[in-house]
Amino acid sequence: MIAELADLIDLVPLAAVPAVLVAIFFIAAEIGFRYHRRFGGKGGAEDEGQVLSTALLVLALLLGFTFSMALGRYDERRQLVVQEANDIGTAWLRAGLVPTPLGPTLQAALADYAQVRMTSPLPGETAKLARAATLRNRVWALTATAQATLDGPRAVSLVSAINAVLDTGTSREKAVAARVPGEVMLLLVIFASVACFLLGYVLDAHGHRHRFASGVLFLLMALTIMLILDLDRPADGAILVDQSAMESLVASLAPAGG
Structure with missing residues (x-):
């Protein structure tokens, strides 16, 4: 059940994430406001404010932790x-x-392999991943034959370079497939909604809604979560991994590969 709910987050277009989240946060705050008006406790507004401050602090820590995780994986892919x-250039x-x-x-x-790897291989691109695996097998078969024609040091140098190409290719595919767990993102959205509920609850204790200030806070929270999702999604959004290194390599190998 939790996994299915977490998967729903990926179905929301990135551009629509802020609007959806802000709407959820406003609804949660309104529920909190009405709940306090109807069932308000006996504690003072100061006590309830301390609870809200603690919840917002925990939310900030959770946002920071998740952002750091997404940024680290983005940097690894880059x-x-x-x-x-x-590695491909050295092997060539x-x-x-x-x-x-x-x-x-x-x-x-190797030039053909570089052409296939010119963009980050996404997990759903099965044909492209299969093509890359076939070319890796071909490169290794040719290397096994070619190293027999070289002396010891040059053979070791060639095999070492080809091994690096194969290992990095596998690592890159795994890095692109690695995402922030959907359960973490779901927990983040739920916790943010609970914090908004507490905000509405406390605002009613003080007798004011402060819709504009609350809206600004909700928007900032939504944009932060959108930024985390943008870093975590390798295929869409505004923050994409720069592929210029592979594009330059392919351009330099094109005459030899053609």
């Missing part, structure tokens, strides 16, 4: 793009040490 481009150069015809054939296979 670094792996550069690393894979460097070392393949040039292999005598003809194996050397040019291996370089052409």
